[in-house]
Amino acid sequence: IKPMKERKNTKRMFSKLCELCKLSDDCPSKYGEKITLKHHNLTVHYFCLLMSSGVYQRGDEDEGIYGFLVEDIKREIRRSSRLACTVCKKKGASVGCNIKSCRKVVHLPCGIQEQFIFQFTGQFPSFCREHCPTQTNSQPSCPSTPLSCSICLEFVEPVLSYTVLKCPCCHSSWFHRDCVQHQAYSAALFFFRCTICNNKDKFQQEMLRMGIHIPERDASWELEENAYGELLQVYQRCDALKCISHKGRKYSTQEGKWEILRCNFCGSNGTHRKCASLKLFETKWVCDVCRPAANGNENLCRNIKSPPSGTKEMRRLLKRRKSSLHSRNTPGEILHTLASQISKHQFMSVVVRKDGVFKAALELLRQADFDPHHSLKVTFPDDEEQTNDMNNGNLQRFPRLLIQDLQNSVLFEGPENKKNLALNSQAVQEDFYFDAGCIIALSLIHGGPPLGFFSEALYKCLFNFPRDSHLTVEDMGESLCAAKIRDAQSVKDLKKAVSSASDYLEVAGCLRQINSLSDKQPLVKDIVNFHLVTRMQLPLKRFRDGLNTLGLFEHIQMFPEIFSDLFCYPPAKISAHTMANLFFVQFSDNEEKKKKEIITEGFWRQYLHDCEEGRCATSLEDILIFATSKDIVPAMGFNPNPSVSFVHSLSSVGTVPERQPCYNKIVLPVATTYEIFKKHLEYAVCQYTLMQTI
Structure with missing residues (x-):
């Protein structure tokens, strides 16, 4: 009877449910460590605790569960018990979307199933599929051969999505999300990096933003039993050209003339002190292989340090935050944060002449000492004497006139308030697209007006928002050939429209044989993609680079939804x-x-x-x-x-x-x-x- 009772107790112990997600699974890579406090009869997954919207770390590291107090955890369990999961419809949903206007709440496993993104950094926010951060393919490739995942080497479709991620550094690494998460779990903080370009810092930041969990511990291969056993085996052999030891090359003593000294640089060659004619006080020796490279660098090895474990420091920084169910960021707050980078004590002079504000802005950007972190001091031709009040007025007048000139320049085309980037060879040569992006960033951060003239297609090409929308012929503006192909009602009309635009289609790489009306939609899609994306790759990339002045583009990319009105819609008339x-x-x-x-x-x-x-x-x-x-x-x-x-x-x-x-x-x-x-x-x-x- 006793063994049977023990088996029952063991079964009951292993089947304990997490109080937050109601699952008994013990999968550290997916749900985090499963922790049970026996005295409080409390079991939770660590990730469920981290991502819960109503609890935060108020205690020390050794209190409760890594600083989460038991009373706070129980309070969060009671709070979530009243919330129904938007996926499984069951009570106990503790994870909410971080966007204030979104009311979606889920269990952590349901969120994973529904493609939520959980960011294991900063405020530990969670984002639903509709509001989650996305990547922008600034250099889309059209490979002649299929691409493979840089980790598992299996086929990967080069289309950014929840399941497919891209390296932000080398633009040539594509990953399956599951593969890069597995690599992160194995390599951990100090060894997780891009498998192609070996970048660590920028790669880790991007993967954290896209919801990849990077454990703050040593790599898994370092945690294996006797992982560093080989390091205890030091090289013990005399490699002198002529060893004079009567007991052989492997004979060594703790000290004296038969002590084996290893190369001070490679450690892979050794010599008896006597065989190398070294004095008893000499402790350094360099082998013949390393000597040419070591000349003048005797202290090189002193500067080589292995990375610290850092585990305690990283744990100390974990989730020290106040409870927040939603993101409180607005465009104004983000722009104010970026504006804090601008010095109030250093100025850049802008002199507006008769050739206009756009020319004055270009001259500013072309100055050798241009620094976007400096304040602006604007002078117009009719300014006789510069006063503080006049400079404040000029600072308001300058961005407004600048944006007006910019939207009417050769860099943009299309109807008013629905502008796309125009392809202009001189602008490409002079790098005006970068200048335009930089001008917009400076205008917004220096207190300029909302833009309100971008087309939704241009915003989509820049920030990949809305994610579910598709570019259409209407987004191309006045494109007669594409409209004729789209409106063709018969195979004869379609062939005629294709024939009349054959030169353009050949340049675009879209020319093909027409056999039926079913060929129309793929053709139109390729034309739209070529016109708005493929041929505009360089202008779009340089425009993005300019927009990233003072970090603006990166912040818009994090919250594209809240910035869309500012870019695409004119401000409402004041009432x-x-x-x-x-x-x-x-x-x-x-x-x-x-x-x-x-x-x-x-x-x-x-x-x-x-x-x-x-x-x-x-x-x-x-x-x-x-x-x-x-x-x-x-x-x-x-x-x-x-x-x-x-x-x-x-x-x-x-x-x-x-x-x-x-x-x-x-x-x-x-x-x-x-x-x-x-x-x-x-x-x-x-x-x-x-x-x-x-």
């Missing part, structure tokens, strides 16, 4: 409601003053509505310019946020509203009637507008 919400109203602490200010704040809102209805001499844009020196809300938003404050009649400021553009603030005098308020505000705004036009 009274938008303006009222844009300006924060600062009231006085004194109750008597506050009552008067509340009345004036009502006048302010009424005035905004009158401007929108056209019942005032000023427009909403005029008021925005008066307060901030900008006629449109910048892509990164305002910093600081626009505000309204009040001044009472006893103040020396007087009754005319004042502007404080450095703080994006309007100071309004307290008024007793709307007519007085309107009169004073109109006068101040109109006077400023008039001064700007002189």
Whole structure:
């Protein structure tokens, strides 16, 4: 009976379910270490714990489970027990998509099945299939022979997807996701690198971004029993041309003239001290093979250090974060973060002449000492004397005019607000595509307006978003030959359309024999791909490189969804409601003053509505310019946020509203009637507008 009871207890122990995912599987490479706390009757997978959205590490390394306190884990189990998994529909889903607007929650195994991406770095975010990060194929290849996975050497289709990844460094390594994850689990942190170009840092960063887990331990082959046993076997043989030891070349003593010294560099050759005529105090010897390379480098071996294990340090950095179910990033916040790289004490001068702002920007980029980390100081031809207020106004005016010139340049083609990159030989030769990307990055990060003129096709080609969309003939703009082929209703019409465009199709590599109407769709697809992607590879690559000034492209690539409106859609016309919400109203602490200010704040809102209805001499844009020196809300938003404050009649400021553009603030005098308020505000705004036009 006792052995049977022991078997039952053993079976019960091995069948314990993870409290978070409800599976009993013990697969460290897939779910992490399965950990059981017997005193608390608690079993969890480590990855389930890491990826859970409502728990974080608050304890020390030796507390709870690697710093996750037992009370916090139980609280997370209770929280997840109320959430239904969007995949299996069962309760207990603890992993949520990191995008704020997405409500998908899953168990970790269900997320793996549904192609979620789990990032084992930083805040340990998770992303559903719709919002997960993607790779961009900046150098798509058209191999004549099938490509193979650089790890398993089996066939791999060179199309980026969840299951197929690409090395970001050498652009020639393609991997199956399962293969690269297996390699990462085996090689671990210090040996995981690209199998082709051997890059480590950039490769690891990209694989972490794409959801590959890299264990922070020694490589698996170093964890085997007696893994370093061979290192204990030192070379013990005298390789002198003539060994004078009577006991043979392998005879050695601990010290004295018959001690064998090994080469100080290779360690693969040795000699008796006596055979090499070495004194007893000499401890270094170099063999004949290493001597030519070692001359002048006697201290080389002192500088060679093996990498530290680093396991404790890496564990210390694990998931030290506050609970966050969703990403809080917005384009404005990301642009503000990038703008923090710009020095406020170093300036680059931009002189705008009669040949325009685009020419001035190109001259800036061509300067030998150009540094994107410096602030800009812009001067226009009509500037007689440069003041701080004038420079602030120029900094707002310059990016706006620059973007207008850029979208109307030879680098872009297509209808307004739906521009594609145009192929221009001079632009390729002069590298204008890189300049254009750099100009856009600088404009956005320096507080410029939203772009709003990219076509969705161009955004797709640059950032591979939306992932499920396909390029169409409409994305090509005015392409008559492609439209004729697409609209052909019979084989005769199709052959006629192909014949009329045969020269173009031959150059594009799309010319083929037409046998039936079923040949039409593949042909149209190839034409679209050639026109928008293949022939534009170099311009697109250089444009991306320019966009990555100050790291902008990499951040957009991480969050392409939230940036699409900024690039592809013109900003909505400003309204009274938008303006009222844009300006924060600062009231006085004194109750008597506050009552008067509340009345004036009502006048302010009424005035905004009158401007929108056209019942005032000023427009909403005029008021925005008066307060901030900008006629449109910048892509990164305002910093600081626009505000309204009040001044009472006893103040020396007087009754005319004042502007404080450095703080994006309007100071309004307290008024007793709307007519007085309107009169004073109109006068101040109109006077400023008039001064700007002189």
